[in-house]
Amino acid sequence: xxxxxxxxxxxxxxxxxxRRRLQMADIARLAGVSVATVSRALSGSTxxxxxxSERIKQLAQSLNYSIxxxxxxxxxxxxxxxxxxVPYDAQSRQxxxxxxxxxxxxxxxDALTDHGYxxxxxxxxxERLDAASQLFDSGKVIGVIIIGQWRHHDQLNQLAARNVxxxxxxxxxxxxxxxxxxxxxRDGGEQATAHLLRxxxxxxxFLGDAAxxxxxLRREGYWRAHAQATQTPDPQLELAVPFEPDAARQVxxxxxxxxxxxxxxxxxxxxxxxxxxxxxxxxxxxxxxDVSVVGYDDMPLAAFCEPTLTTVHQPVVEAGAELVAxxxxxxxxxxxxxxxxxxxxxxxxxxx
Amino acid sequence: xxxxxxxxxxxxxxxxxxRRRLQMADIARLAGVSVATVSRALSGSTxxxxxxSERIKQLAQSLNYSIxxxxxxxxxxxxxxxxxxVPYDAQSRQxxxxxxxxxxxxxxxDALTDHGYxxxxxxxxxERLDAASQLFDSGKVIGVIIIGQWRHHDQLNQLAARNVxxxxxxxxxxxxxxxxxxxxxRDGGEQATAHLLRxxxxxxxFLGDAAxxxxxLRREGYWRAHAQATQTPDPQLELAVPFEPDAARQVxxxxxxxxxxxxxxxxxxxxxxxxxxxxxxxxxxxxxxDVSVVGYDDMPLAAFCEPTLTTVHQPVVEAGAELVAxxxxxxxxxxxxxxxxxxxxxxxxxxx
DNA sequence: GTGAAAGCGCTAACAT
DNA sequence: ATGTTAGCGCTTTCAC
Numbered sequence: 001x002x003x004x005x006x007x008x009x010x011x012x013x014x015x016x017x018x019r020r021r022l023q024m025a026d027i028a029r030l031a032g033v034s035v036a037t038v039s040r041a042l043s044g045s046t047x048x049x050x051x052x053s054e055r056i057k058q059l060a061q062s063l064n065y066s067i068x069x070x071x072x073x074x075x076x077x078x079x080x081x082x083x084x085x086v087p088y089d090a091q092s093r094q095x096x097x098x099x100x101x102x103x104x105x106x107x108x109x110d111a112l113t114d115h116g117y118x119x120x121x122x123x124x125x126x127e128r129l130d131a132a133s134q135l136f137d138s139g140k141v142i143g144v145i146i147i148g149q150w151r152h153h154d155q156l157n158q159l160a161a162r163n164v165x166x167x168x169x170x171x172x173x174x175x176x177x178x179x180x181x182x183x184x185x186r187d188g189g190e191q192a193t194a195h196l197l198r199x200x201x202x203x204x205x206f207l208g209d210a211a212x213x214x215x216x217l218r219r220e221g222y223w224r225a226h227a228q229a230t231q232t233p234d235p236q237l238e239l240a241v242p243f244e245p246d247a248a249r250q251v252x253x254x255x256x257x258x259x260x261x262x263x264x265x266x267x268x269x270x271x272x273x274x275x276x277x278x279x280x281x282x283x284x285x286x287x288x289x290d291v292s293v294v295g296y297d298d299m300p301l302a303a304f305c306e307p308t309l310t311t312v313h314q315p316v317v318e319a320g321a322e323l324v325a326x327x328x329x330x331x332x333x334x335x336x337x338x339x340x341x342x343x344x345x346x347x348x349x350x351x352x
Numbered sequence: 353x354x355x356x357x358x359x360x361x362x363x364x365x366x367x368x369x370x371r372r373r374l375q376m377a378d379i380a381r382l383a384g385v386s387v388a389t390v391s392r393a394l395s396g397s398t399x400x401x402x403x404x405s406e407r408i409k410q411l412a413q414s415l416n417y418s419i420x421x422x423x424x425x426x427x428x429x430x431x432x433x434x435x436x437x438v439p440y441d442a443q444s445r446q447x448x449x450x451x452x453x454x455x456x457x458x459x460x461x462d463a464l465t466d467h468g469y470x471x472x473x474x475x476x477x478x479e480r481l482d483a484a485s486q487l488f489d490s491g492k493v494i495g496v497i498i499i500g501q502w503r504h505h506d507q508l509n510q511l512a513a514r515n516v517x518x519x520x521x522x523x524x525x526x527x528x529x530x531x532x533x534x535x536x537x538r539d540g541g542e543q544a545t546a547h548l549l550r551x552x553x554x555x556x557x558f559l560g561d562a563a564x565x566x567x568x569l570r571r572e573g574y575w576r577a578h579a580q581a582t583q584t585p586d587p588q589l590e591l592a593v594p595f596e597p598d599a600a601r602q603v604x605x606x607x608x609x610x611x612x613x614x615x616x617x618x619x620x621x622x623x624x625x626x627x628x629x630x631x632x633x634x635x636x637x638x639x640x641x642d643v644s645v646v647g648y649d650d651m652p653l654a655a656f657c658e659p660t661l662t663t664v665h666q667p668v669v670e671a672g673a674e675l676v677a678x679x680x681x682x683x684x685x686x687x688x689x690x691x692x693x694x695x696x697x698x699x700x701x702x703x704x
Numbered sequence: 705g706t707g708a709a710a711g712c713g714c715t716a717a718c719a720t
Numbered sequence: 721a722t723g724t725t726a727g728c729g730c731t732t733t734c735a736c
Contacts, residue, residue, distance in 0.1 A: 065489065067714075069490045071715090071728090106454060118492070301451065305656045306659065388707060391730070
């Protein structure tokens with residue numbers, strides 16, 4: 001059932017307007033040339049008469065015609081869309097809310113825009129990270145940036161083994177097949193802990209879910225700083241707190257009522273740190289007098305909390321740029337080595 | 353030059369792996385059936401033998417084959433991608449950074465995910481909002497959500513007039529052709545101002561760029577609250593501050609040194625409010641003793657600032673849901689009326 | 705129940 | 721300098 005142009009009925013569920021979408025054939029007809037000429041003109045080919053070309057461009061412009069990118073991509077086998085995947089916790093079905101994650105997304109968006117790529121933002125169940133690969137397998141995106149490793153180092157390795165162009169924001173691990181970009185978590189953990197120890201704190205609690213590689217590395221730093229100071233951290237002070245903020249309160253409450261002494265806290269995100277401060281206050285302890293608290297991330301508002309947060313600064317803007325740069329390398333077929341970006345302490349009021 | 357399957361060379365610039373992407377023809381060949389059968393099997397058609405169908409599905413799964421969505425969309429004339437446009441200021445080339453915007457993006461992402469849509473996040477020059485329509489004209493997305501009206505009410509109207517399915521986060525204006533969803537800015541401005549007046553504040557500065565519709569409406573509320581209290585606001589206290597945070601400091605400094613008296617501030621975003629507090633402190637004024645400050649947005653961290661921020665709460669989670677719901681209505685070809693969501697004051701320390 | 709073939713909107717040989 | 725035609729990977733009549 002061949003159709004002449006403009007014959008088609010305006011069916012098509014997802015089409016809102018009653019007007020059929022303009023296509024190249026229409027421009028061609030109106031300009032009195034063939035579609036090939038229109039195609040050439042719009043792509044700036046020199047093979048077409050300058051005036052004709054100009055006329056066609058004008059016409060297209062005035063009709064708000066844009067080349068159908070789906071068709072173009074299909075024909076050209078190209079695609080300029082990058083998938084950015086933000087895993088969510090299946091149980092809590094939590095919203096994207098950590099300001100740090102949100103900032104990173106912003107910085108990736110900027111970096112991709114700079115390089116002329118589109119960004120497809122996608123949330124997937126962190127238990128089924130392989131869903132991310134479907135974005136790639138289906139040709140929807142040419143590569144994927146995943147925010148955070150979560151508990152799924154091995155899933156990520158599998159994706160990489162399958163040649164999915166993949167860059168992950170997170171820590172650099174041994175036996176890692178995928179490219180990761182992240183802050184220097186071990187060093188961050190060490191700096192923060194060393195700062196607390198230098199300030200005379202003796203018993204420092206570590207708050208974070210060490211099942212996450214980034215947190216694990218930070219805890220290694222926490223250990224190392226203790227070792228440097230010829231101290232041994234008390235395992236009772238290593239507290240597994242999920243990233244959900246409300247969890248902090250419970251953990252702190254329990255720690256306080258358990259009678260285990262502590263005078264410092266290293267929290268694995270600023271959000272956690274803030275809730276820790278709240279929880280401590282509710283328990284009648286003052287920050288930083290009774291307990292010093294160090295956060296992690298240096299989110300934009302860390303300088304404006306009460307008290308202002310001493311924290312480990314993560315390079316968010318660079319992060320976006322580096323993640324994108326690494327992905328572009330992979331897309332060029334080159335190897336992209338893992339990158340560990342330097343971090344530094346920002347000393348404010350919560351742990352002077 | 354007809355090609356038999358698997359003959360094609362692995363050229364294709366944007367392809368990273370050396371392995372050609374799997375396609376339906378490959379599955380068909382491996383399963384010993386035709387592509388038509390594979391297509392039917394994978395789409396769950398009952399027209400195909402149950403065993404065959406199962407075998408094909410298994411095969412596809414085990415090879416990580418996913419239907420090429422570009423081709424499928426082209427053939428089916430469908431598309432499940434929605435564009436979310438975050439305008440940026442051309443001059444300042446500013447990054448997405450306002451926590452409120454970021455939260456809204458998160459909430460839209462969640463809402464779209466819930467409805468099975470993908471989200472294409474796109475930054476465009478706020479002077480050229482029509483660039484947003486290109487997303488639509490090119491078929492890349494089936495509809496667009498724009499965050500903020502900025503100074504471009506008329507550009508938005510033009511887009512809507514061109515039948516671009518469009519929903520805008522922002523204020524409801526007279527003569528508006530597009531669908532907007534936003535907080536009740538007039539009421540928000542009025543509540544905030546009334547709160548300050550009730551607390552005995554006499555000279556309340558208004559900080560915000562009234563060229564933006566949302567800010568304009570808030571200022572109307574500011575006026576109305578004064579009128580209710582049979583007062584007249586001093587025009588010298590209406591200060592045009594762009595949303596860039598650093599601007600706040602200058603404006604406050606100038607206001608202080610100008611000798612114009614004031615004892616209250618309504619800032620048009622929490623970020624602005626925070627910087628206002630800082631600037632006031634630098635000028636030796638105490639918040640809220642000398643000056644009460646009310647923010648706007650109730651961003652997630654407003655409760656943790658120093659001092660904790662009294663502010664107007666915007667319903668972020670609902671916002672995403674409503675924006676998406678409105679867009680889906682438009683896509684069904686129905687009219688989507690503008691929505692104004694209720695807002696409410698959250699009283700904290702900065703303006704008790 | 706399955707296959708052959710046409711065509712979604714576009715580009716790029718290959719013709720003139 | 722322009723037109724004709726084949727085909728990107730898929731779905732769907734239409735035939736068997």
